[in-house]
Amino acid sequence: MARAAGVSPMTASRVVNDRGNVHEEARKRVLAAVKELGYIRNSTAGALRSPTATSWTVGLILNDVGNDFSATLHRAVEDVARPRGSLVLTASTDDSHAHMAHLVDEFWSRQVDGIILAPPPGDQHYLEASIARDAKIVLVDRPAVGVPLPTVMSDGYAGVRDAVEHLARHGHRSIAYLGDVRSPAMRLRFDGYVAGMLAAELDVTPALALAGIETFDDARDAVTSLHALADPPTAIITGRNRTTLGAVRALHDLGMQHHTALIGFDDLDLAPDLDPGLTVVSQDPRRIGRLAAEMLFDELDGDTTATRSIILPTTLIPRGSGEISGPGR
Amino acid sequence: MARAAGVSPMTASRVVNDRGNVHEEARKRVLAAVKELGYIRNSTAGALRSPTATSWTVGLILNDVGNDFSATLHRAVEDVARPRGSLVLTASTDDSHAHMAHLVDEFWSRQVDGIILAPPPGDQHYLEASIARDAKIVLVDRPAVGVPLPTVMSDGYAGVRDAVEHLARHGHRSIAYLGDVRSPAMRLRFDGYVAGMLAAELDVTPALALAGIETFDDARDAVTSLHALADPPTAIITGRNRTTLGAVRALHDLGMQHHTALIGFDDLDLAPDLDPGLTVVSQDPRRIGRLAAEMLFDELDGDTTATRSIILPTTLIPRGSGEISGPGR
DNA sequence: CTGAAAGCGCTAACAC
DNA sequence: GTGTTAGCGCTTTCAG
Numbered sequence: 001m002a003r004a005a006g007v008s009p010m011t012a013s014r015v016v017n018d019r020g021n022v023h024e025e026a027r028k029r030v031l032a033a034v035k036e037l038g039y040i041r042n043s044t045a046g047a048l049r050s051p052t053a054t055s056w057t058v059g060l061i062l063n064d065v066g067n068d069f070s071a072t073l074h075r076a077v078e079d080v081a082r083p084r085g086s087l088v089l090t091a092s093t094d095d096s097h098a099h100m101a102h103l104v105d106e107f108w109s110r111q112v113d114g115i116i117l118a119p120p121p122g123d124q125h126y127l128e129a130s131i132a133r134d135a136k137i138v139l140v141d142r143p144a145v146g147v148p149l150p151t152v153m154s155d156g157y158a159g160v161r162d163a164v165e166h167l168a169r170h171g172h173r174s175i176a177y178l179g180d181v182r183s184p185a186m187r188l189r190f191d192g193y194v195a196g197m198l199a200a201e202l203d204v205t206p207a208l209a210l211a212g213i214e215t216f217d218d219a220r221d222a223v224t225s226l227h228a229l230a231d232p233p234t235a236i237i238t239g240r241n242r243t244t245l246g247a248v249r250a251l252h253d254l255g256m257q258h259h260t261a262l263i264g265f266d267d268l269d270l271a272p273d274l275d276p277g278l279t280v281v282s283q284d285p286r287r288i289g290r291l292a293a294e295m296l297f298d299e300l301d302g303d304t305t306a307t308r309s310i311i312l313p314t315t316l317i318p319r320g321s322g323e324i325s326g327p328g329r
Numbered sequence: 330m331a332r333a334a335g336v337s338p339m340t341a342s343r344v345v346n347d348r349g350n351v352h353e354e355a356r357k358r359v360l361a362a363v364k365e366l367g368y369i370r371n372s373t374a375g376a377l378r379s380p381t382a383t384s385w386t387v388g389l390i391l392n393d394v395g396n397d398f399s400a401t402l403h404r405a406v407e408d409v410a411r412p413r414g415s416l417v418l419t420a421s422t423d424d425s426h427a428h429m430a431h432l433v434d435e436f437w438s439r440q441v442d443g444i445i446l447a448p449p450p451g452d453q454h455y456l457e458a459s460i461a462r463d464a465k466i467v468l469v470d471r472p473a474v475g476v477p478l479p480t481v482m483s484d485g486y487a488g489v490r491d492a493v494e495h496l497a498r499h500g501h502r503s504i505a506y507l508g509d510v511r512s513p514a515m516r517l518r519f520d521g522y523v524a525g526m527l528a529a530e531l532d533v534t535p536a537l538a539l540a541g542i543e544t545f546d547d548a549r550d551a552v553t554s555l556h557a558l559a560d561p562p563t564a565i566i567t568g569r570n571r572t573t574l575g576a577v578r579a580l581h582d583l584g585m586q587h588h589t590a591l592i593g594f595d596d597l598d599l600a601p602d603l604d605p606g607l608t609v610v611s612q613d614p615r616r617i618g619r620l621a622a623e624m625l626f627d628e629l630d631g632d633t634t635a636t637r638s639i640i641l642p643t644t645l646i647p648r649g650s651g652e653i654s655g656p657g658r
Numbered sequence: 659c660t661g662a663a664a665g666c667g668c669t670a671a672c673a674c
Numbered sequence: 675g676t677g678t679t680a681g682c683g684c685t686t687t688c689a690g
Contacts, residue, residue: 010661013685021659038458043438044373044384045683048666055373057418057439066404068397075395078421087435089386089418092407106416109372110386129367248602270599270607273577278599339677342669350675374667377682 016041047111056086058296059107059115061100062141064092068241069266069285070118073140076289077116084297086113093120095183101126108135114296116289119144121183138296140288142185151309152292154283156185156265157192159314163237163263163281164196166316172235172261172326176208176226178219178247179239179265189239189265208233219246227254234326235261241268248278261324263316272319279322281314288312345370376440385415387625388436388444390429391470393421397570398595398614399447402469405618406445413626415442422449424512430455437464443625445618448473450512467625469617471514480638481621483612485514485594486521488643492566492592492610493525495645501564501590501655505537505555507548507576508568508594518568518594537562548575556583563655564590570597577607590653592645601648608651610643617641 014022015030022030033039047053060077062070070092078088089112093100100120104127107115114136119127124147130137131148139151160177167175177193180186190211197204207229213222219238223246226232236251238244244264251257257276264271264280271278291310298306316322343351344359351359362368376382389406391399399421407417418441422429429449433456436444443465448456453476459466460477468480489506496504506522509515519540526533536558542551548567552575555561565580567573573593580586586605593600593609600607620639627635645651 010685011659013683014660017685023659026660038462040434040437042377042440042683044440045377045666046685048371048374048377048668048683049685050666053666055439064404065407066400068400071395071397071400071403074400074419075393075421078394078419082420087418087420087439089416090403090407091411091416092404105369108369110384110416111371111373133367245598245602248599252602268599269574270577270597270603273574273581273603274599275604339669340675342667343676346669352675355675371667374682375669377667377684378669379682382682 044111053111055111055113057089057110057112058086058293059112059117060088060090061103061107061115062090062092062118063095063120065090066092069141069283072285073289076286077293080290080293080297086297093118095120097122097126104130113300114138116140116292116296118142119147136296136299138292138299140292142183143188145184150295150307152288152295153185153311154288154314155311156189156314157195159265159281159283159316160189160192160237160239161196161199162192162314162316163265163322164193164202165200166279166318166322167235167237167261167263167326168196168200168202168328170235170261170323170325171328172233173202173328174208174231174233174326175202175235175237176210176233177237177239178210178213178222178243179237180214181211182214186239193237213239213243216242216246216249219243220250221246223247223250224254227256227260233260235322235324236263238262238264241266244268244278244280248274257321258324261322261326263322267317271317274319274321276321276324277319279319280317282317283314284312373440382440384440384442386418386439386441387415387622388441388446389417389419390432390436390444391419391421391447392424392449394419395421398470398612401614402618405615406622409619409622409626415626422447424449426451426455433459442629443467445469445621445625447471448476465625465628467621467628469621471512472517474513479624479636481617481624482514482638482640483617483643484640485518485643486524488594488610488612488645489518489521489566489568490525490528491521491643491645492594492651493522493531494529495608495647495651496564496566496590496592496655497525497529497531497657499564499590499652499654500657501562502531502657503537503560503562503655504531504564504566505539505562506566506568507539507542507551507572509543510540511543515568522566542568542572545571545575545578548572549579550575552576552579553583556585556589562589564651564653565592567591567593570595573597573607573609577603586650587653590651590655592651596646600646603648603650605650605653606648608648609646611646612643613641 012030015027091103097120116138118141124144137149139149181190238247267280267282341359344356420432426449445467447470453473466478468478510519567576596609596611
């Protein structure tokens with residue numbers, strides 16, 4: 001131990017942590033020893049004794065840290081954590097419920113100060129123990145029904161509803177939705193579609209309201225099938241990034257990209273550069289991450305004045321594909 | 330403490346860690362107490378005592394956890410870590426040298442078992458102490474000159490050189506490169522351009538070999554300027570994702586996307602769906618992450634047989650934009 | 659300004 | 675099968 005090198009046990013601690021009350025002489029000797037031995041403080045041991053125990057680490061558990069949306073949100077969380085001296089411990093759930101429950105335990109066992117969490121679909125039973133302990137948790141991206149935890153998410157319901165309205169205004173009467181209802185968040189988007197259709201006095205039919213489309217291939221196949229219909233839809237809304245990708249590909253392959261309107265949920269890098277440009281309902285993952293992290297740190301600081309759920313509006317960005325005219329009027 | 334609830338101190342440990350030698354009776358009582366009190370093991374305290382100290386956490390320090398490439402790499406690391414019981418602590422350097430040095434200390438102080446690191450440009454002095462301690466570090470994505478650490482990265486040199494050759498084969502003689510040389514990795518790509526030009530017996534001129542293009546706007550402006558030249562290049566290679574985006578935008582705005590050939594370094598989601606499809610030199614961030622993580626864990630297991638640097642080949646994916654013919658031959 | 663004693667939560671190494 | 679003792683690296687508290 002570095003102490004041996006210097007001469008003191010406790011004094012070293014004071015030096016390393018920049019507490020005052022250390023003679024300049026002693027300070028120098030300790031600092032020298034630190035450099036000499038390449039000493040690095042074990043912050044986990046320190047946190048053990050302190051009553052104000054802090055690991056200076058927060059947890060971030062998302063569906064998949066590898067996707068764009070998650071990555072941007074992750075970065076925003078880090079940007080809030082950094083100036084506060086915290087690091088971010090991460091993990092992906094792959095929407096697995098069992099896995100999530102396990103991760104939460106693993107995170108707490110590593111003494112993270114709080115967790116930002118995108119809950120997987122299913123019951124949120126596993127959170128009860130954490131809540132009972134008054135552990136700090138902020139939910140992001142998805143709602144968790146019946147769980148009294150603050151949540152920061154986009155208004156997917158209004159987002160999709162507005163997309164329907166946008167298409168209806170452009171004369172479309174036959175509008176398909178390609179999504180799923182596996183998670184509450186996706187269900188909200190689906191519900192937004194239904195609400196939008198009804199508001200525009202359009203029929204919701206099983207042939208067009210597709211709730212089992214989750215992958216790129218699902219979407220590509222669905223668009224192809226839809227066009228084989230006797231009376232194909234004139235507009236399509238996709239519920240998430242990878243299904244948008246599939247729909248774009250299919251429309252392109254069919255040569256229909258200038259004839260069938262398309263609005264995707266979530267933005268994509270090259271969306272403005274497609275022909276036609278891809279109209280999207282965009283979310284702001286940066287903002288979601290920032291707000292969630294700020295809320296978490298405020299709670300950790302004991303300031304719960306701002307602790308409440310936040311629903312962020314989405315933005316419809318018209319770029320062409322969503323403004324192709326339909327037959328209506 | 331949960332022990333109070335049961336009856337034993339040490340026995341609880343045995344139960345929680347599934348060591349044997351515990352009477353079924355006692356086991357049950359402990360388990361009950363655990364559930365009752367919502368007890369969660371403090372794994373950091375355990376690691377303190379054990380000689381085989383393991384935090385079951387590895388560090389991942391990248392340029393920016395928010396970008397696509399990093400996110401994919403991150404996920405691959407997690408996928409290797411998960412079955413081995415480890416979690417991933419992350420951070421971004423923003424290519425800041427000072428920040429990186431600080432992060433490395435912070436990571437070690439949190440007792441991570443090893444670190445996977447994309448070194449920022451500049452001298453790698455700050456790694457010396459870690460190396461001296463024989464701490465486990467694997468470098469990714471970028472080379473670190475003069476540092477005896479295993480590295481997993483793409484062969485950017487060959488990737489860009491091959492792109493030049495590809496364009497030359499399609500009749501281009503005036504090929505521009507839009508990149509920078511701030512980091513060794515970017516310099517390698519630049520050098521690959523020069524090598525490719527020379528191999529094709531083409532001139533490398535300051536007007537076309539641009540080494541100060543880092544952002545979207547840099548690239549967009551550069552492409553616009555290049556086309557204002559008396560004798561504009563007939564082909565362009567961009568050195569990284571965001572500059573590719575800028576070049577695509579500029580070409581599109583100029584209406585030149587079918588006339589000027591373009592090859593981007595790094596793939597993009599919608600690249601196949603552009604008109605023309607975007608030809609790219611693609612890397613495999615998943616593979617980089619996986620290999621680096623496997624190497625790290627092998628080292629942690631004391632198996633250094635596979636510890637060596639790996640240069641992964643890139644793949645040129647022709648999709649149209651890189652196959653536009655030039656004037657040559 | 660400095661140190662000694664005690665203990666954070668847990669587990670090796672021994673007893674019993 | 676179980677408990678005891680000691681100690682991981684650090685910090686609190688309190689006495690010099």
